[in-house]
Every structure is written in C-alpha cells, then in structure tokens.
Amino acid sequence: MLNRIDLRGGTRDVRGLLPRAQLDVSAAVEQIRGVVEAVREHGYPAIRDAAQRFDGVSPQRLRVPVETIAAAERDLDPQIRSALLECIARTRRVHADQRRVDVTTDVVPGGTVTERWVPVGRVGLYVPGGLAMYPSTVVMNVVPAQVAGVDSLVVASPPQRDNDGLPDPRVLAACALLGVDEVYAVGGAQAVALLGYGAATTPDGDERCAPVDMITGPGNIWVTAAKRLLRGVVGIDAEAGPTEIAILADDSADPVHVAADLISQAEHDPLAASILVTDSVALADAVNRELARQVPATKHADRIGIALRGEQSGIVLVDDLAAGLAVVDAYAAEHLEIQTRDARQWALRVRNAGAIFIGAHSPVSLGDYCAGSNHVLPTGGCARHSSGLSVQSFLRGIHLVEYDADALRDVAGHVVTLANAEDLPAHGQAVQARFVGRPATATSGGTGGPDGTAVSR
Numbered sequence: 001m002l003n004r005i006d007l008r009g010g011t012r013d014v015r016g017l018l019p020r021a022q023l024d025v026s027a028a029v030e031q032i033r034g035v036v037e038a039v040r041e042h043g044y045p046a047i048r049d050a051a052q053r054f055d056g057v058s059p060q061r062l063r064v065p066v067e068t069i070a071a072a073e074r075d076l077d078p079q080i081r082s083a084l085l086e087c088i089a090r091t092r093r094v095h096a097d098q099r100r101v102d103v104t105t106d107v108v109p110g111g112t113v114t115e116r117w118v119p120v121g122r123v124g125l126y127v128p129g130g131l132a133m134y135p136s137t138v139v140m141n142v143v144p145a146q147v148a149g150v151d152s153l154v155v156a157s158p159p160q161r162d163n164d165g166l167p168d169p170r171v172l173a174a175c176a177l178l179g180v181d182e183v184y185a186v187g188g189a190q191a192v193a194l195l196g197y198g199a200a201t202t203p204d205g206d207e208r209c210a211p212v213d214m215i216t217g218p219g220n221i222w223v224t225a226a227k228r229l230l231r232g233v234v235g236i237d238a239e240a241g242p243t244e245i246a247i248l249a250d251d252s253a254d255p256v257h258v259a260a261d262l263i264s265q266a267e268h269d270p271l272a273a274s275i276l277v278t279d280s281v282a283l284a285d286a287v288n289r290e291l292a293r294q295v296p297a298t299k300h301a302d303r304i305g306i307a308l309r310g311e312q313s314g315i316v317l318v319d320d321l322a323a324g325l326a327v328v329d330a331y332a333a334e335h336l337e338i339q340t341r342d343a344r345q346w347a348l349r350v351r352n353a354g355a356i357f358i359g360a361h362s363p364v365s366l367g368d369y370c371a372g373s374n375h376v377l378p379t380g381g382c383a384r385h386s387s388g389l390s391v392q393s394f395l396r397g398i399h400l401v402e403y404d405a406d407a408l409r410d411v412a413g414h415v416v417t418l419a420n421a422e423d424l425p426a427h428g429q430a431v432q433a434r435f436v437g438r439p440a441t442a443t444s445g446g447t448g449g450p451d452g453t454a455v456s457r
Contacts, residue, residue, distance in 0.1 A: 001291045001305070002262075002276065003314040004284070007327065010319070015330040020380070021242050021271045021312035028225035032189035036229055039190055043199035050190040055158055057165035057185075062194070062201035063209070064166055064183040072169040073176030080135075084174055087136060087370050091143045094372035098391035099147055110407035114400040119145075120235070122152035122210065123394060124195030126217035127171055129158035129187060136369050138174035140376050140389060141217050146178070148394035153180050154212060156195055158187025184209060188219075192226035196234045216389060218376060237393055238386055241379040242312070244273035245364055246333035246353075248324050248346065251280040253339035254360060258283070259290035261337060261363050266307035267300050273312040275331065277324045284315045325349055332383040335364040354383045409435060 005017060038046035044062070052058050076084075104114040125141040128134055138155065145153055155175055157167035166172070166185050175183050184201065186194050193199075198211035211234075215227060218240035227236045245265040247258055262274035278284055295304050307313060318324040321340060328336055332352035340346050343359045350356055354377030355367055368375045376389035387393075408431065416428035 001288055001295070001308050002274070003309075003311075004317060005314055006317045007323070008317055008319050010323070014327055015381075018316065018327065018331050019273065019275060019312050019314045020331075021244075021273055021310070023221055023224075023241055023271075023380070025221065025225050025228060025239065028221045029229050032222050032225050033229060035189045036193040036226055039193035039199060040197045044201060044203060044205070047186055047190045047194060047199065047201075050188065051159060051165075051186070054188055054190075055165075056161050057159045059159060059165050059185055060203065061207070062184050062186055063207055064172060064185055066181045068166065069172045069176045069181055069183060072172035075169065076173040080170060081173070081177075083369070084135060084139065084177055087139050088143065088177065090370055090372035091139055091374070092147065095144045095147045095374070095391050098144070100392065100395060100397075108407050108410065110404040111411075112400075112402050114402070116398045116400055117395045118398055119149040119151070120214045120394050120396065121150070122154070122212045122214075123150050124212035124215045124234075125153060125155045126191060126195075126215060126219050126223060127155055127157040127167070128217075128219050128223070129160060129168055129171065130220060133168040133170055135168070135170040135174035136375065137217060138171055138178065138180075140374050142175075142178045142180055144374065144389060144391045145216075145394045148391045150394050152182075152210075152212075154182040154184065154195065154209065155180055156184045156186050156191040158191070159185040182209075187223075189222045189226035192219075192223060192230060196230040214394070216376065216393065237376065237389055238378055238382060239380075240376075242271035242273065243268045243335075244275070244312075244333050244379055245335045245337065246275040246277060246328050246331055247337040247339060248321070248328050249276060249278045249280070249283060249337075249339040250321060250341060251283050252341050253278075253280075253283055255283060255286035255290045256294075257360055257363070258287050258339060259294050261365075262287070262291065262308065262313075263294055263298060263304055264363070264365050265335065266304040266313070267298070268307075270303055270306040271310065271312060272307040273310075274308055275314060275316065275333070277316045277318060277327050277331075279318050279320050279324060281317065284317065287315070321346060328353070332378075332381045334377045334379045334383065335367065337362070337364060352384045354378045354388050405434070 035050050100117040102116045104112050106112055123145050127137045157171050159165040195212045195215050198209055201207045201209050214235040216237040224239045243265050266272045266274045295301050329352045334354040336353035337357045338347045347356045347358045367373045374389045378386040412431045415431045419427035
C-alpha cells in the first residue's frame with residue numbers, strides 16, 4: 001500500500017527525495033485575498049456571504065450565545081466530559097511548568113537589564129471543523145494561553161449545518177469547561193479576517209468582535225493562507241499544513257503497532273502524511289501486510305487509503321538506524337515515533353521534530369489527547385526552525401533597561417565610538433547631552449569619557 005523509497009547505499013540529497021504533500025499556499029493566498037479584504041471593508045455582510053458560499057449557512061448572529069455554550073456543556077456525554085477534564089488537567093500540569101519568570105541582570109554597578117515576560121493581550125484561537133471535530137484543539141489552544149496569563153480569549157470555529165449553524169456542540173462544551181464564553185460561529189479565511197480586523201457580528205452592528213493581537217490554531221489551506229496574509233497585522237503561531245507522522249523503527253518494532261499508528265494520522269485528511277523509516281525490509285513487508293488488513297476495517301477507510309497511497313506517504317529504506325536518524329532529521333516531522341531498541345537514546349539524538357514519542361507505548365494518539373503535551377505542532381518541515389504551541393507562544397520578552405548617571409558615564413565613550421563608526425553621530429550625542437557642562441568622573445580601566453576621550457584615575 002505504501003510506496004517505497006530506497007535510500008540504501010547513501011545519498012546526499014536526502015531532503016529532496018523524501019515524500020511531502022505539495023501545497024501552494026501562495027496561490028491560496030490570492031484565492032482568499034478577496035474574502036479577507038471584503039471582511040476588512042464590510043464586516044458582517046461579507047462574513048455572512050462567505051458562510052453562505054462555503055458553509056451552507058446564513059447566520060443572523062455570529063457570536064454564539066453564552067447560554068448556548070453553557071447548554072452544550074450541560075448536555076455533554078458524561079464519558080466525553082470525563083475524558084476532556086482529564087485532557088485539560090494533564091495539559092495544564094505540563095504547561096504550568098513552562099511559565100517563565102522575570103530575570104534581572106546586574107550588568108555593572110548601577111546598570112541593570114530586566115527581561116520581563118508579558119502575555120499577549122487578546123488572542124483569537126481557531127478550532128477546525130471540517131472532516132472531523134476537535135474539542136481537544138480547544139484545550140491545546142486555551143490552556144497554554146490561560147497559563148501565560150492572556151486576559152482575553154476568543155474562539156472561532158466553523159458553523160455546522162446539522163447544528164443550526166453553530167459550531168460542533170463538543171467544541172462549545174470544551175469552551176465552557178475552560179471558561180471561554182466568547183465564541184464565534186465562523187470558519188475559514190473569513191474567521192481569520194474577523195479575528196484580525198474585528199467586525200460587527202450582527203446585521204444592525206449592535207455586537208462586535210474586537211480585533212485580536214495574535215491568532216493561533218490549525219486549519220485547512222484557506223485558514224493557513226489567511227494567516228499568512230494577515231501576518232504583521234496580527235501575530236500567528238505557524239502556517240499549519242496537513243498532519244504528518246514519521247516512525248523510525250528497526251526489526252524489534254511490532255508491525256501491528258506501526259501500521260495502526262500510520263493509519264491513525266492518515267485518518268485526519270487525504271493529504272495526511274504517514275512515513276515509515278526503517279533498516280528492516282522484513283518490517284516494511286510486515287507493515288504493508290498489516291495496512292492491507294487493518295485499513296478496510298476502519299471507519300474512514302477511503303480517506304485513509306487515499307492518504308497512504310499518496311505521494312506524501314511511503315516507506316523509506318535505509319542502511320542502518322544512524323542513516324534513519326539523518327532521514328528523520330531531514331524530514332522534520334510534526335510527530336515522530338521512535339520504535340527501536342534503546343528508543344530513548346535514539347530519541348535524544350533527534351534534532352528536528354515537533355514532538356517525539358518514545359517506545360511502543362507512547363503512540364501519537366496519546367499526544368493528541370492525554371499525554372499532557374501540546375498537539376498544535378509545526379508541519380511541512382517547519383520543525384527544523386519552529387516549536388509547537390506552548391505557554392511561551394503567548395508571552396513576549398520585554399527588556400527593561402535601567403542605568404544611573406555613573407553607569408551611563410562609564411560606558412559613554414564606547415557608545416560614542418560605535419555610533420561614529422556606524423555614521424550615526426546623533427546616537428552618541430544623545431548620550432553626551434546628559435553630561436554637557438558637567439565634569440566627567442574617572443572610570444575604571446580608562447574606558448573613555450562622554451566625548452570619546454580617554455579618562456583615567
């Protein structure tokens with residue numbers, strides 16, 4: 001079922017040979033530009049028109065009533081409630097340890113720099129609602145933002161025709177469990193535009209969504225394109241692409257587990273990527289047999305089959321695990337499983353991955369829900385330079401610089417020298433102006449006076 005790429009014997013251009021879904025976000029940006037600009041200029045009418053075109057609904061009020069959110073929580077299946085509460089508790093436990101503390105550095109006597117961590121003021125959290133519904137994504141977005149101390153949280157999720165034009169009730173229930181009551185039934189590029197620019201949310205304009213400072217959360221290519229278009233107007237977490245799993249495995253791996261885990265991510269989307277990297281031909285053959293056995297028994301067999309047969313999925317054969325490590329680092333998977341002997345030792349050598357799942361009993365599905373880790377992770381190779389969503393995503397480091405007169409006088413000569421070297425003399429003059437008509441005091445080591453001349457004791 002999976003295509004094979006044989007990299008045995010060594011190759012230099014590993015990254016270019018690996019399977020990857022082909023998405024043209026730039027082209028998608030041009031396709032959604034009109035929608036985004038219409039929302040910016042016209043607000044509610046443009047959002048309503050987009051909802052009619054793309055979601056098949058015609059909302060009269062975009063904000064979900066608070067009582068509707070509360071009712072969704074009251075009506076939630078008890079087992080789903082219990083699972084969500086456990087998901088929330090574990091996610092909060094892990095993310096609580098990520099909170100940064102302010103640090104003050106005494107650079108010199110009388111001169112300090114404090115790095116202060118300040119949360120973003122208002123954040124828009126996007127929760128997808130296409131082929132699947134994601135109450136767990138509410139948790140993964142909201143919890144780190146709350147731990148970071150974000151004051152204002154707003155959720156946008158697509159309206160569902162079979163739910164009276166409201167978001168999925170399980171998504172609404174998750175919002176209620178987390179204390180989020182500002183929720184909008186808006187999806188796609190129009191949701192990103194609503195969050196980024198703000199807009200009236202009723203025909204008469206008596207309700208309004210205030211613009212946010214940052215937008216986080218995964219979505220389809222139209223959401224990704226809109227986030228790219230609004231980058232700079234607002235901050236964004238990442239440009240999310242289709243989900244992906246890579247598994248580095250040797251002949252000790254159980255092919256039943258490997259196949260099940262590949263299937264689990266292929267279930268998301270026909271463009272989902274499932275990659276097995278192994279030095280064992282026997283394992284590769286056994287996994288293909290297991291896929292042939294397991295896929296037809298799944299609920300979403302058609303979708304899974306398309307994903308597994310697609311160009312973005314495959315089995316990569318390597319000479320040994322060291323070569324396999326080079327391959328998974330080049331691929332930089334959103335989710336990376338290590339199913340080998342001494343799995344933890346191999347995992348510690350990985351440089352590029354959104355999240356790493358170690359051993360036979362740490363499947364990606366655990367991380368999707370109840371490991372405590374975050375499942376909003378970099379895709380498309382972005383794990384080479386970016387991290388998954390965390391408390392840090394919602395914090396900004398601000399430097400507080402505080403020098404007294406003696407501390408500034410002591411370094412003034414260096415400032416003047418560097419300013420002149422860069423042909424920015426006014427920079428140096430801004431320092432000198434503070435000491436005009438005042439005698440320069442001696443400095444240790446002869447570092448220079450405010451006019452750039454040497455000063456000694």
